[in-house]
Amino acid sequence: MFYLPNEDAALSCTSAFKAKLSSMSISQSFVSQCMNGSNDFVVKPSSCGGIVTMKDWMEKVGPNSLLDSSCTGDLAGLTRCSLCLDAGLKVNTYLVSLNPNVTNDKCFYFTAIYAAAIVSEFGPEDSRTAACVLALPLANKASRSRHLSRGTSKWDKKRKQDALHQGYVTSVKSQILPNTGAKWFQGDEEFINEAEIISKIRHRNLLPLRGFCVTSDNLNGKGRYLVYDFMPNGSLDDHLFNVGTKRLSWPQRKNIILDVAKGLAYLHYGIKPSIYHRDIKATNILLDMDMKARVADFGLAKQIKEGQTHLTTRVAGTYGYLAPEYALYGQLTEKSDVYSFGIMILEIMSGRRVLDASNSSALLVTDWAWTMVKSRNVEGVFDVSIKDEGPKRVMERFVHVGILCAHVMVALRPTIEDALRMLEGDIDIPRLPDRPLPLGFESLESLSLHSDRFRDISVSSSSNSLSRYIQK
Missing domain, CATH: 1.10.10 (Arc Repressor Mutant, subunit A)
Structure with missing residues (x-):
C-alpha cells in the first residue's frame, strides 16, 4: 500500500515520529510544516x-x-x-x-x-x-x-507558487562561476557548460548574462531560463514588424546594423577561441533605453577549438536565416553568422520579413532584394518610412552589403570585420556577384525536410509568433 491502512495506524506513526524528533531536540512545530495531521497518511x-x-x-x-x-x-x-x-x-x-x-x-x-x-x-x-x-x-x-x-x-519538496502554477525547483545549489560573476542556480551539466561559456562574454553590443536556472512543473515539464538585463525597448522584431509600433528612423536602423556587426566581430575575433552565435535574427537583437542594439540569446552558440576553421554539427536555427551550406551539410563557419547578418540587414532596410510563411511562393528577402538591385531599382528595397530620410548612396551601400553577406556561396561572403568596414565606408564593396535561381519557401522547406543533417529547426511564421520544430 502507498499509504497507511487506517487512522489508528496513521496516528501511531505520526506520534512515533514526534517522539523521535523530541529525542533529537527538534521543535515539534516542524511536524506541522510537513503534515496537516495523521489523516494525511490514510489511504x-x-x-x-x-x-x-x-x-x-x-x-x-x-x-x-x-x-x-x-x-x-x-x-x-x-x-x-x-x-x-x-x-x-x-x-x-x-x-x-x-x-x-x-x-x-x-x-x-x-x-x-x-x-x-x-x-x-x-x-x-x-x-x-x-x-x-x-x-x-x-x-x-x-x-x-x-x-x-x-x-x-531535484524533486524539491518546497514548491514555488504563483497565481498561474506550481513550479518544482530542480536544485538549490548556488555558486559563483570563476571570474564571471554569474550565479549557477539549479541546472544540468550540459546546460551549465554552455552557460558558463556565454557568461564570460563582455561587450557593449552583447547582452550580458546575469544568471540561469532550470525549473520544472506538472504542466510544462522542464524549462531552462537565462537571466539578462531588462531591455526596455524590446526586440528589433517588435519595431520592424509589429503593427502600431513607431517605425525606426534611418539613423536608428543604421546604428542598429553597425552595433550588431560590432558584437559579431567581437565574438568572431575579439575572444579566443571564437564563438559562433548560430541564431542571428531580429527577435534576438534587443534594444536598450538608448536604442543601442545588444545581441542576445546565446542558447545555440558554439565555441570552436583553437585552430579550427569550421565545425560539423547538428543544424539548429531559424528558417530563412540559415546559411545553405550549414542547413544542408552541417558545415558551421564564421560565414554562417555573416549570412544571417546579411538577412537581418535586408529586413531592417526594407521592413520586409525574411520570408512570408503565409504565401508558399514567397521569395526569400535576399532574392527579392537582388532582383530589385539587378533591375537598377535599389531604392525599391528601402522601407517606405525611410525613403526620404537618409543619403541615398549610404543607404544603397547598406543594401549591397546585406546582399553580399547573404550570398549563397560561402567564398563570396565577406568576414564580419570586412562587412563592418564596408558599412562604415572604409573599404569598397566588390561588384555584386550573380546569384543562383531564387528559392521559394516551399523549396526551402522541401530541402530541409529531406536533408539528413536537419534537427530542431524553428519555423517562424510572419502571421504569428509561433514556432514548430522539424526533427529527423
Whole structure:
C-alpha cells in the first residue's frame, strides 16, 4: 500500500515520529510544516486515480513506465537525477489526468514513493536516492561523516507558487562561476557548460548574462531560463514588424546594423577561441533605453577549438536565416553568422520579413532584394518610412552589403570585420556577384525536410509568433 491502512495506524506513526524528533531536540512545530495531521497518511481511493496498492499502480501505469527506466542506479549525478525528475513529472501529469477534479498533490507523492521505494535498487534510505527523489539530505553512512549530502533534491519538496502554477525547483545549489560573476542556480551539466561559456562574454553590443536556472512543473515539464538585463525597448522584431509600433528612423536602423556587426566581430575575433552565435535574427537583437542594439540569446552558440576553421554539427536555427551550406551539410563557419547578418540587414532596410510563411511562393528577402538591385531599382528595397530620410548612396551601400553577406556561396561572403568596414565606408564593396535561381519557401522547406543533417529547426511564421520544430 502507498499509504497507511487506517487512522489508528496513521496516528501511531505520526506520534512515533514526534517522539523521535523530541529525542533529537527538534521543535515539534516542524511536524506541522510537513503534515496537516495523521489523516494525511490514510489511504483514500480518491487520492490519485483510484490507486491504493501496488496492484492498482500496475493496472493504471504499468510495469514499464518512464520511472522504471529512468530512476534506477546511482542518482547522485545531476544528469541522472534530472532524467528521473523528468520521468516523474510526466508520470505525475498522466496520473493527474486520470482524476482531473482532484486538486491535492497526492499523485506527486505516489510517484516519488514509487520511484524511491520500488524502482531504486538501493531503496529510499540510500542517501543518493533520498536526496534526489525524496528531498531528504541524509547523512552518508559510508563516509562516516555527519555532514549532509551536497545539495538538495531535484524533486524539491518546497514548491514555488504563483497565481498561474506550481513550479518544482530542480536544485538549490548556488555558486559563483570563476571570474564571471554569474550565479549557477539549479541546472544540468550540459546546460551549465554552455552557460558558463556565454557568461564570460563582455561587450557593449552583447547582452550580458546575469544568471540561469532550470525549473520544472506538472504542466510544462522542464524549462531552462537565462537571466539578462531588462531591455526596455524590446526586440528589433517588435519595431520592424509589429503593427502600431513607431517605425525606426534611418539613423536608428543604421546604428542598429553597425552595433550588431560590432558584437559579431567581437565574438568572431575579439575572444579566443571564437564563438559562433548560430541564431542571428531580429527577435534576438534587443534594444536598450538608448536604442543601442545588444545581441542576445546565446542558447545555440558554439565555441570552436583553437585552430579550427569550421565545425560539423547538428543544424539548429531559424528558417530563412540559415546559411545553405550549414542547413544542408552541417558545415558551421564564421560565414554562417555573416549570412544571417546579411538577412537581418535586408529586413531592417526594407521592413520586409525574411520570408512570408503565409504565401508558399514567397521569395526569400535576399532574392527579392537582388532582383530589385539587378533591375537598377535599389531604392525599391528601402522601407517606405525611410525613403526620404537618409543619403541615398549610404543607404544603397547598406543594401549591397546585406546582399553580399547573404550570398549563397560561402567564398563570396565577406568576414564580419570586412562587412563592418564596408558599412562604415572604409573599404569598397566588390561588384555584386550573380546569384543562383531564387528559392521559394516551399523549396526551402522541401530541402530541409529531406536533408539528413536537419534537427530542431524553428519555423517562424510572419502571421504569428509561433514556432514548430522539424526533427529527423
